[in-house]
Amino acid sequence: MPELPEVETTRQGLLPHVTHQTIDKVIVRNRSLRYPIESRFEAQCEQRIIQTLTRRSKYLLFELDQGYVLLHLGMSGHLRVLPIDTAAEKHDHVDILLSNKLLVRYTDPRRFGMINWFDIPYHIHPLLRKLAPEPLTPAFNSHYFYKACQTKKKVIKKVLMDSHIVVGVGNIYAQECLFLEGIHPNRKASDLSIDESKRLVKRIKQVLKKAIAKGGTTLKDFKNVDGKPGYFSQTLHVYGRNTLPCTTCQRPLDKCLIDNRSTVYCAYCQH
């Protein structure tokens, strides 16, 4: 379940291997992802030069000398850099063969992800244009966030996971940030004080930065590009810890469903 830190970890791991490489060949084994891989995809990529690799929210963008490859890892996707002759296995849907004799392999058992080539500017791309500001930039600040909370009727956890308000925060980091700020996930967002929203913004930035520094959170099959796990899982306070003791007060943690997603919290520490 890649959230922003996992996607950023992937980007950083991939960057030195792909920058300035020519795409010699693209092999697609399964076109049926969240959005079908277009039949022209291979031709659109082949012989192009990868100028750089950037990230917007949880999307990766391989910027080519013409257009860009837009990629989303969905729920179960990951990318690896491998020697060019590495045999493919089940769920290895796309290989991008590079001029340095490495390949970038996109694997995604549940196929919630997407990969396609575009040449329209990012800011008008339908999947990107409505996204909230990047959480690690000054555009995502307490002034912006407090105002967004004030005008919403949703509970705070839903606000944190709404990509029109905050990007990059999924179910793991939403739960962690709320726990660390002592805010109950079912609080109405509009009830948050200026001070609480200020602290929550700071906390989101801090948690995302720490998770990136640790190489992301390894859950189930998430791995970095070189196949190593992330280590943020060791830092989790609530995610997946239902009925275990709260790390602050030692009382058992509670679980509820918010938007059909399990949400673990401490009924004693979070208000």
Next chain:
DNA sequence: CCGGACGCCTGTCGGC
């Protein structure tokens, strides 16, 4: 415009 429900997928796990 807003919020809530739903569907897309497959692998894993717990219960019977």
Next chain:
DNA sequence: TGCCGACAGGCGTCCG
């Protein structure tokens, strides 16, 4: 042992 439902969850879409 084997089957089956629940769950994992990002996110676009649909509906009221």
